[in-house]
Each structure stands twice: as structure tokens, then as C-alpha cells.
Amino acid sequence: MAVAPPRPKDLPLSALRAFEAAARLESFAAAAVELGVTPGAVTAQVKGLEAALGAALFERTARGVRLTAVGARALPGFVAAFDAMAGAVQVLRAEAAPQTVHIATLPAIAQLWLSPRLPDLRAAAPEIVVSITAMEAAPNLKRAPYDLSLFPGASGMLLAPEVIFPVCSPGLAARLRGPEDLAAVACLQDATWAEDWAVWAAEAMPGQRFTPRGPVFSLYALAVEEAAGGAGVLMGHEALVAGHMARGALVAPFGTRVTLAQGLRLWSARPLRPGSAVQRVAAFLAGQGWPA
Amino acid sequence: MAVAPPRPKDLPLSALRAFEAAARLESFAAAAVELGVTPGAVTAQVKGLEAALGAALFERTARGVRLTAVGARALPGFVAAFDAMAGAVQVLRAEAAPQTVHIATLPAIAQLWLSPRLPDLRAAAPEIVVSITAMEAAPNLKRAPYDLSLFPGASGMLLAPEVIFPVCSPGLAARLRGPEDLAAVACLQDATWAEDWAVWAAEAMPGQRFTPRGPVFSLYALAVEEAAGGAGVLMGHEALVAGHMARGALVAPFGTRVTLAQGLRLWSARPLRPGSAVQRVAAFLAGQGWPA
DNA sequence: AAGCTAGGGTCAGAAAAAATGAGGCTGAAT
DNA sequence: ATTCAGCCTCATTTTTTCTGACCCTAGCTT
Numbered sequence: 235m236a237v238a239p240p241r242p243k244d245l246p247l248s249a250l251r252a253f254e255a256a257a258r259l260e261s262f263a264a265a266a267v268e269l270g271v272t273p274g275a276v277t278a279q280v281k282g283l284e285a286a287l288g289a290a291l292f293e294r295t296a297r298g299v300r301l302t303a304v305g306a307r308a309l310p311g312f313v314a315a316f317d318a319m320a321g322a323v324q325v326l327r328a329e330a331a332p333q334t335v336h337i338a339t340l341p342a343i344a345q346l347w348l349s350p351r352l353p354d355l356r357a358a359a360p361e362i363v364v365s366i367t368a369m370e371a372a373p374n375l376k377r378a379p380y381d382l383s384l385f386p387g388a389s390g391m392l393l394a395p396e397v398i399f400p401v402c403s404p405g406l407a408a409r410l411r412g413p414e415d416l417a418a419v420a421c422l423q424d425a426t427w428a429e430d431w432a433v434w435a436a437e438a439m440p441g442q443r444f445t446p447r448g449p450v451f452s453l454y455a456l457a458v459e460e461a462a463g464g465a466g467v468l469m470g471h472e473a474l475v476a477g478h479m480a481r482g483a484l485v486a487p488f489g490t491r492v493t494l495a496q497g498l499r500l501w502s503a504r505p506l507r508p509g510s511a512v513q514r515v516a517a518f519l520a521g522q523g524w525p526a
Numbered sequence: 527m528a529v530a531p532p533r534p535k536d537l538p539l540s541a542l543r544a545f546e547a548a549a550r551l552e553s554f555a556a557a558a559v560e561l562g563v564t565p566g567a568v569t570a571q572v573k574g575l576e577a578a579l580g581a582a583l584f585e586r587t588a589r590g591v592r593l594t595a596v597g598a599r600a601l602p603g604f605v606a607a608f609d610a611m612a613g614a615v616q617v618l619r620a621e622a623a624p625q626t627v628h629i630a631t632l633p634a635i636a637q638l639w640l641s642p643r644l645p646d647l648r649a650a651a652p653e654i655v656v657s658i659t660a661m662e663a664a665p666n667l668k669r670a671p672y673d674l675s676l677f678p679g680a681s682g683m684l685l686a687p688e689v690i691f692p693v694c695s696p697g698l699a700a701r702l703r704g705p706e707d708l709a710a711v712a713c714l715q716d717a718t719w720a721e722d723w724a725v726w727a728a729e730a731m732p733g734q735r736f737t738p739r740g741p742v743f744s745l746y747a748l749a750v751e752e753a754a755g756g757a758g759v760l761m762g763h764e765a766l767v768a769g770h771m772a773r774g775a776l777v778a779p780f781g782t783r784v785t786l787a788q789g790l791r792l793w794s795a796r797p798l799r800p801g802s803a804v805q806r807v808a809a810f811l812a813g814q815g816w817p818a
Numbered sequence: 819a820a821g822c823t824a825g826g827g828t829c830a831g832a833a834a835a836a837a838t839g840a841g842g843c844t845g846a847a848t
Numbered sequence: 849a850t851t852c853a854g855c856c857t858c859a860t861t862t863t864t865t866c867t868g869a870c871c872c873t874a875g876c877t878t
Contacts, residue, residue: 243562244671245615247539248836263854270535275837277856282835289622296844298854304621311614318610322603323537329596330581379536540865555825567866569827588873590825822877828870835864841857848851 252279339384342454390499401470420466421446430469544571634746682791693762712758713738722761
């Protein structure tokens with residue numbers, strides 16, 4: 235005979251997630267990217283939340299959004315809550331699929347560094363399933379569903395230093411006497427490492443202005459193939475062109491090598507449990523010495 | 527020119543919420559009640575989550591569900607995460623509507639204890655909006671969106687002891703010589719406090735079996751009105767019938783009063799910030815002495 | 819043994835929520 | 849003045865979620 239409980243419904247979780255992302259990133263557009271939706275969806279979610287609360291959370295300007303005092307005071311709790319949620323999801327995933335390891339990395343690293351090492355890894359630990367996701371920028375490991383990330387950076391476990399120097403096919407190399415000959419050939423560039431040529435030139439040709447001319451690639455692995463095919467000179471990252479150099483497809487025509495401050499580094503989302511699949515994969519990757 | 531990121535989509539939050547509730551309560555049916563949906567909806571959510579994970583989270587039996595080892599290891603993280611989320615929502619609500627206080631209580635307490643005191647509260651703090659939600663059982667304050675809860679219980683701040691004794695209209699009282707006369711009149715009962723008569727009878731008529739006969743109400747306030755109208759004898763809760771007794775509508779025909787172990791108590795969801803609307807309302811309620 | 823009950827499962831259809839896509843507005847930077 | 853990045857709106861579409869009705873099983877009751 236008890237009456238139906240007309241309870242005040244709670245706030246929708248998805249709207250809270252949109253608020254948290256938008257507030258943390260201080261941008262609806264950035265939040266939309268993070269959440270994988272369109273900006274309009276974020277607008278709608280936040281608007282719905284504000285309507286439910288009866289208070290504004292953002293101040294909108296033509297240049298973007300800024301948190302109101304109310305929103306700013308509420309934000310830290312949500313950041314913590316969603317961090318905790320993501321952590322719980324990681325634990326759940328690990329429990330559900332204890333032999334699967336998810337790795338996030340740059341496309342170039344995935345193809346040129348990680349991929350050649352996978353056969354050995356499979357041989358060493360055939361029961362581990364390695365899942366690799368390529369992306370342009372390192373994910374927020376507190377949130378994204380990856381166990382390991384492999385990116386150039388300044389902190390984390392160093393897997394290989396970043397040493398760069400021009401590489402090209404042996405045939406093309408025969409026609410290059412010195413760095414000044416670069417002006418006469420195509421200099422392949424990669425969009426991800428747009429600064430490479432300038433950095434190297436500053437070392438190899440001090441005082442001279444050098445503007446590389448040649449095709450720009452968005453996939454470094456493709457640029458490597460093109461260079462091996464004789465299309466031009468590419469700024470090689472040692473860790474990524476080592477395979478091609480070892481089999482003679484690429485050679486270094488000049489002696490100048492530049493070591494970048496950041497190297498290829500490994501991060502883990504959470505402390506590695508000894509014996510876990512993640513820990514074993516990390517140990518394998520860390521143990522990959524660099525073939526001289 | 528960057529390729530569209532085909533990212534692995536995260537687990538749906540609503541499914542995680544269903545899992546958390548079902549796992550914590552160890553019952554899909556109970557989770558459905560807590561979430562305000564039908565059991566079928568919970569089934570579907572959990573099933574979807576299990577499918578996404580590729581692992582079973584519950585063992586189903588005809589008598590209910592039990593967590594699997596995987597589910598059990600994942601649960602604590604989700605409980606913590608949803609607690610944090612609810613806390614963040616509370617903060618957000620408080621920031622958005624700092625002058626609103628949400629109180630959860632029994633219907634009977636709402637009508638017979640709280641309601642008569644609201645005019646004084648409004649007079650003392652007219653800027654505070656008090657929202658009262660009646661429910662059958664005390665909510666989980668860590669989760670439910672209430673600032674204060676007012677229920678019979680053993681812990682929390684005592685607002686009034688629970689003293690019970692029979693009450694009836696003055697006219698009916700004149701025909702009652704002693705407790706044994708109760709067998710000849712209607713004994714009104716309330717579903718929420720089904721044990722009241724037995725408890726009181728054990729004290730007032732030791733050794734005798736006493737089974738109250740009379741209508742059963744699911745709304746105590748209605749039973750009080752009926753009793754005042756002469757419909758029978760009701761087991762009165764002092765804090766709730768005081769108003770009617772003060773104006774003579776109800777009288778206590780017998781001298782035996784029984785004090786229950788638990789009293790009317792006030793809980794708050796989180797520490798009271800001095801000067802906050804919640805703190806002021808709590809102080810007002812706590813300061814309500816009991817008219818002798 | 820038959821009936822009852824509590825707790826889950828399933829399914830089709832309905833309802834609600836969320837997302838899209840196209841167009842518009844604003845103000846800072848060029 | 850023009851461009852451009854960001855946000856807003858709105859109608860429409862897509863996806864998710866929920867319901868409602870019914871079935872199934874195991875433990876109790878009668």
C-alpha cells in the first residue's frame with residue numbers, strides 16, 4: 235500500500251562528464267574532441283546541466299568559455315571522481331582480460347619500433363595479447379584505457395634516446411658530398427616532427443639558414459619508405475630507421491648526429507604489479523637494447 | 527591531413543552504475559529500485575557490460591545473483607568512484623543553490639513534527655528554501671541528494687526520544703478504565719510501526735497476549751486524524767501526537783509510557799560548514815526543545 | 819505433489835536521450 | 849575588412865534505455 239516514491243532524479247552522468255571535460259580543458263571544443271563527439275553535443279549537455287541546477291557554470295565569450303565561480307568550486311570534486319572512475323574501469327578491464335595489454339603510441343613508433351619487436355614478444359610470452367593503438371599525442375593515462383604509453387618525452391622510462399640525422403637511399407647518398415648539397419635534393423619532412431630539419435641544420439650548418447624543400451608526410455613510416463625508394467633525404471630518427479639501415483635500404487650520408495633532449499619513453503598508467511602481463515610487457519620493452 | 531582517430535570507446539557510465547548498484551546490493555531487483563528502473567533494465571545494462579568486457583560479472587541462480595571473482599575485485603573501486611561522484615554532485619548542488627536545504631524524512635515525521643516547525647524556521651531564516659522529501663526508509667546519505675535526514679535511529683543527533691503510549695479522543699477515553707478494555711475497541715495500527723502495540727503491551731500488560739484488532743494505516747498522519755475523530759485507540763509517538771494532545775484533540779487514557787531505544791535523530795551528509803544554510807537549519811531543528 | 823513466490827531472463831516496441839549537421843553570431847588577430 | 853576560432857541553435861536522425869508482458873527456475877508451503 236506504500237505510495238510510489240516520487241524521488242528527485244539525480245543529475246545525468248553524461249552531462250557531468252561533459253561538464254568535467256569542458257571545465258578541465260576550459261573549452262567546449264577540446265572537450266568534444268576528448269569525448270569523441272561534436273561541439274554541439276557538449277553545448278547541449280552542459281546547457282542541460284545548467285538548466286537542471288538553475289545556475290550558470292560557464293561564462294561564454296566569443297573566444298571561448300570560462301568557468302564561473304560556482305563551476306570552479308565544483309570542478310575539483312568531479313576531476314577526482316572521474317579519475318577514480320577511470321581507475322576502477324582499468325581495474326575492471328584488467329580483471330576481465332588479465333592477459334591483454336593495451337599500448338598507446340605514435341603511428342611511427344608503432345610501425346617502425348614496436349612492430350618489429352612484437353614477434354620476439356609473442357615468442358617470449360605467447361599467452362599475452364598485445365593491443366596497440368596509434369594516436370597523435372600521448373593520452374592522459376589517468377583516463378584513457380591504456381596500460382602503457384610509448385612516446386617521445388622527458389620523463390618515464392627511457393627506451394631509446396632520440397638521435398636524428400639525415401638518411402637516404404645508397405644511390406642518392408653517392409651524390410651528396412656535404413650538407414650544402416641538400417639544397418639540390420628533395421628533403422622529405424614529417425608533419426609530426428616539423429622541427430627536425432631546423433634542429434639538425436643548426437648543428438650541421440651553423441650560421442646558415444636552411445629551409446628544407448620537399449614533400450611533407452603525415453605518416454613517418456611512409457616517408458621512410460619513400461626515402462628508401464630514393465625519393466629524397468629524410469631526417470631519420472635512429473630508433474625508427476635502424477631496421478632499414480641494418481639491411482642497407484637507408485644510409486646516413488653525413489656524420490652529424492643530433493641527440494634530442496627527449497627520448498622514446500615508456501609510461502604506465504599505474505604501478506606495475508610484479509608478474510602481471512603489463513609488467514612483463516614493460517620489462518620486455520625496457521630490455522630491448524639498441525642494436526649498434 | 528591527420529587520420530580520424532578510431533579510438534576504442536570507453537564503457538558506458540550507466541552500465542557501470544547498474545553494475546555498482548547490483549554488486550553492492552547483491553541483487554538486480556534491489557538495484558532496480560535504487561536506480562528507479564525496472565529489473566529488466568538492470569539486466570540489460572549488466573549484460574551489455576559483461577558483453578563489452580568479455581567476462582561474467584555475476585553468477586545467476588534462480589534465487590538471485592552472486593558476484594564472480596572478477597566482479598568482486600572490481601567492485602570496491604566503483605563504490606569509491608560513485609561515492610566520490612555523489613559527493614561532487616552534492617558540492618555542485620550546494621554551490622548552485624546555496625540557500626536550499628534538502629531534508630529526507632518519514633512521511634509521518636514530515637507532517638507531524640517537521641511541518642509544524644517550518645513557520646518558525648521561515649520566520650527565523652526567510653532566505654532559506656527548505657525542500658522536504660518523504661520516504662519510507664533512511665536514504666544512503668553518501669549517495670542520495672539530501673543534506674539532512676530525520677529518522678528514528680540509534681546514532682546521529684537526538685532531536686526527541688521515542689516515547690509511545692496509547693492515545694484516543696477524549697470521548698473514547700472516558701469509556702476506558704484500563705488496558706484490558708482495549709480488547710473491546712478498535713486499535714489503530716500503522717504499517718511503519720507494526721510492532722508498537724506488542725512492545726507497549728509487553729510493558730503494560732505483562733504476561734498477557736495482546737493482539738490489536740483494528741484498521742491498519744500506511745500513513746500515520748491519517749491514523750492520527752482517525753483517532754482524533756474517535757475511530758479508535760492509536761499507539762501514539764509522543765513527538766508526533768504532541769500537537770494534537772496540546773490542543774486536546776487526543777488524550778492518553780493510560781499512564782504506561784514506553785521509551786524506545788531509538789529516537790528521532792538528525793544526520794547530515796557531510797560536515798556542516800559554519801554559517802551555511804544547512805548548518806543553520808540543523809541548528810534550528812536541534813534547538814527545538816520538546817514542549818512538556 | 820501441486821501451488822506459490824521471489825528473483826532473473828528475454829523480447830518487441832516505445833520513449834527518452836544524445837548526437838549530428840548545417841547555419842549563425844561574435845570578437846580577436848591579421 | 850577579412851578571416852577564423854569557438855560557441856550557439858535547431859530540426860532531424862540515431863542510439864540508448866526503459867518498459868511491459870511473459871517465461872523460467874528453485875525453494876517453500878499447503
